[in-house]
Amino acid sequence: MRQLVGDWPAVEAGRQGDASIVRYLGEIGSARPVSAIAASPGEGGRFFYTPDLTGLNFVSGQGRLEMFLEDLLRAAEVSDPPAMAVQSEDIASLLPRFADENRLAILPQVAPKIWIGNRIRVAPHYDGKENVACCVAGRRRFTLFPPDQIGNLYPGPFELTPAGTPVSMVDLAEPDEEAHPRFAEAWRHAAQATLDPGDAIYIPYGWWHGVESLEPVSILVNYWWTQDVPDGLTSPYVGLLHALLTFKHLPPEQRDVWREMVNYYVFEQQGDPAAHLPDHAKGVLGPPSPALFAQMHEMIRQLMR
Template identity: 40%
Template sequence: MPAPIETFHYEGQPDALDTIVGGDRPLVIRGLVNHWPLVKAARESDQSFAAQLMAADNGAPVDALLMPPEAEGVVGYRGEAEAFNFEHHRASVTQALQRLLQFADAANAPGIALQSAPIANCLPGLLEHHALPLLDASVTPRLWIGNRVTTPAHFDEYHNIACVACGVRRFTLFPPEQVRNLYIGPLDFAPTGAAISMARLDRLDDPRYPRLQEAMAHAQAAELEPGDAIYIPPMWWHHVASLGRLNALVNYWWKKAHGTGLAPNTRLGGLLHCILLFKSLPPAERAAWRELLDYYVFNDEDPAAHIPEGRRGWLGELDEEQSRKLLERIRQYL
């Protein structure tokens, strides 16, 4: 069984965000959004929750997935990964909710998932009374609604606070180094934009994925009810299972400022560039480049400590001018 995720009790502490983020580990925050009107409606009934959302809907279309019953609600692939196991649609929040309520009591319902909808675009009236006290208002929320749908393990580059507004969600998290045991699918053919695990956590004896049990030995898990929230650090793999007939999640992604702000907003491009540059090299060359990357990038020791401070250049603290020069050199190499 996975270990329980550590719990943090938020009581309005002014330094709460630093405490939550500073540990570089996941945290469950019980009752963080108990005050939200949506949460109170969800505790009354699914219908009350849906009615409140519909009343705020401005009709803007959002992304929605529709899975056949045989997919068992697990977002992924058909056959030998020749296609995704869902259809992609654009629909309003109200249309998605009507379909979810229609299938609420069906024994063999299709999987439905409204994905990553910016609340400011489709439900702007919710923003005033559904703020997150921990974060600045510039960090904008996104809405995820569905029935019994599971998103396999994947990672985000961002800090993430996810708040359950309706239903129950089970989060199973894995530290970044478990990537080798999670059997991640294609980087260039990912069902949800982020590469996902091809192994199912409810099928640990699948002979295709023998190291999955090793990943589970390092897993942490928690079930969240309406009003609860979870902090997921960047790069942590998270498997999310929605357990009710109607489930809703509001999440907040943000990045902490680093350097001059001239670096690309995503680091995934750097990973893909490394695959292109280094993966096909002969073993000895690949090992040599691994040593250079470890020394200059991933080693906590300062590779420029022996260089006079005025001559450390790109190995020192990068100001805006140095960053621009480095970007120009990168362009020349490319």
């Protein structure tokens, strides 16, 4: 969405150069400390795992945003700087004046997040939310893959992740064809877009996306939201973990049975599984409500004792 936020004061400040956008944020002033991460110059800007997959290749800390921005400008003068980022900070509580001056009219009820850093690379990952990402300063390149390409993206561990959900183990800058031979098929389905300041991109629910920041000072504002999700519903990610716990290690013939059960009851591949029951007897198959979800939570707690 070219120039969706091209009239933002922050975007105009970004167009004037790195010092200008840093000065704009400094004049606004931050209301609280921020969390930041940094990786050594040898990582090439890639926030990822250590080679043995026992840790992450970056460190984290807290401090004032103004100090981080000063460090960002100093790093811009270094030929091989460390990778630096402030990620997913709530704008309303951090920069309330920024929130007032830079609004996205199409999503007035969605709380924006801000991402600030230098030339960094974020591995392809997915979010269980709809997403509109707006480029404020610098340029960013997005590479998107549809959800059905998960098997060709080689997801990493569940327990240790750079940002909360598994990420692709493939390095988009230098794919290892021997280690990840199916990635070539994923690449056939990929879409790329490079955003200039003022541009925005829509990333659909569950789509994998890798992000590269292409300038020494890069700022993004994004809007996450979920649509048509009933109140009180458990996160599907929690359900996925439960499915791994209960189904993955069954004998193959038993997994086949439960696949049919899940397809029937959950994904309703044969229509509404409770259509033949009177309303008073539908129970957990009835219409969604916070009370129903609370009842199901209690059933699960009882069964797992």
